[in-house]
Amino acid sequence: xxxxxxxxxxxxxxxxxxxxxxxxxxxxxxxxxxxxxxxxxxxxxxxxxxxxxxxxxxxxxxxxxxxxxxxxxxxxxxxxxxxxxxxxxxxxxxxxxxxxxxxxxxxxxxxxxxxxxxxxxxxxxxxxxxxxxxxxxxxxxxxxxxxxxxxxxxxxxxxxxxxxxxxxxxxxxxxxxxxxxxxxxxxxxxxxxxxxxxxxxxxxxxxxxxxxxxxxxxxxxxxxxxxxxxxxxxxxxxxxxxxxxxxxxxxxxxxxxxxxxxxxxxxxxxxxxxxxxxxxxxxxxxxxxxx
Numbered sequence: 258x259x260x261x262x263x264x265x266x267x268x269x270x271x272x273x274x275x276x277x278x279x280x281x282x283x284x285x286x287x288x289x290x291x292x293x294x295x296x297x298x299x300x301x302x303x304x305x306x307x308x309x310x311x312x313x314x315x316x317x318x319x320x321x322x323x324x325x326x327x328x329x330x331x332x333x334x335x336x337x338x339x340x341x342x343x344x345x346x347x348x349x350x351x352x353x354x355x356x357x358x359x360x361x362x363x364x365x366x367x368x369x370x371x372x373x374x375x376x377x378x379x380x381x382x383x384x385x386x387x388x389x390x391x392x393x394x395x396x397x398x399x400x401x402x403x404x405x406x407x408x409x410x411x412x413x414x415x416x417x418x419x420x421x422x423x424x425x426x427x428x429x430x431x432x433x434x435x436x437x438x439x440x441x442x443x444x445x446x447x448x449x450x451x452x453x454x455x456x457x458x459x460x461x462x463x464x465x466x467x468x469x470x471x472x473x474x475x476x477x478x479x480x481x482x483x484x485x486x487x488x489x490x491x492x493x494x495x496x497x498x499x500x501x502x503x504x505x506x507x508x509x510x511x512x513x514x515x516x517x518x519x520x521x522x523x524x525x526x527x528x529x530x531x532x533x534x535x536x537x538x539x540x541x542x543x544x545x546x547x548x
Contacts, residue, residue, distance in 0.1 A: 317347035452491035
């Protein structure tokens with residue numbers, strides 16, 4: 258039987274042409290808006306139009322004048338991330354504009370150089386509104402940055418009684434004995450989370466925190482080391498998690514993950530029980546227990 262050819266995922270010609278035109282229009286608008294006095298260029302006398310000249314963008318970015326002109330004209334040429342970053346600096350683009358530039362060029366948006374781990378106050382307040390549903394915020398290294406009281410009630414000392422560097426979803430699963438008793442499907446959870454971390458590794462090659470975490474887990478957890486050696490990768494999917502809690506017994510919750518738009522290196526994980534179920538009743542009882 259002949260193999261089925263892979264589907265052609267190349268965007269239609271009219272779509273590519275529209276994207277090139279949008280990229281050119283955006284570059285032109287940012288060039289005309291740029292302040293020449295903030296570039297370090299010597300004064301160039303009176304200007305007939307505001308902003309920078311194409312020649313000046315070329316000089317500041319190191320991109321040839323011809324190449325840059327073709328970009329503004331929407332010519333059918335390939336552009337690298339390095340060229341876009343150089344143009345973003347020359348045109349004084351902020352973080353939002355830089356991301357827009359990359360999207361118009363059809364390239365992945367690079368992570369900001371400084372990824373603040375301060376959880377926005379509105380997000381912290383939102384965690385509390387989700388009660389009695391357990392919820393928490395993690396970064397791309399799976400470090401837990403914020404959580405609500407329901408999450409505290411489930412994990413207790415496993416979450417609270419440890420230094421911040423150990424307050425990590427993967428570290429806790431493999432190194433905290435309490436989680437093995439709380440999660441009757443611990444082996445499946447461990448394999449899934451190790452695969453999720455391995456999938457994330459491709460995006461964190463230059464992140465010292467990620468390297469530190471993996472190195473420590475490989476040296477202190479034989480189970481993690483074996484799973485890591487398998488190189489299995491998985492993609493996050495909403496699913497069901499089961500607990501057997503000493504205070505209320507067994508219950509199960511579904512969980513979903515959202516990326517924070519204002520800090521896309523952070524995600525919120527929220528658990529919730531089926532409305533009207535015994536699991537919901539037990540979860541509510543757990544959350545309302547005296548602290």
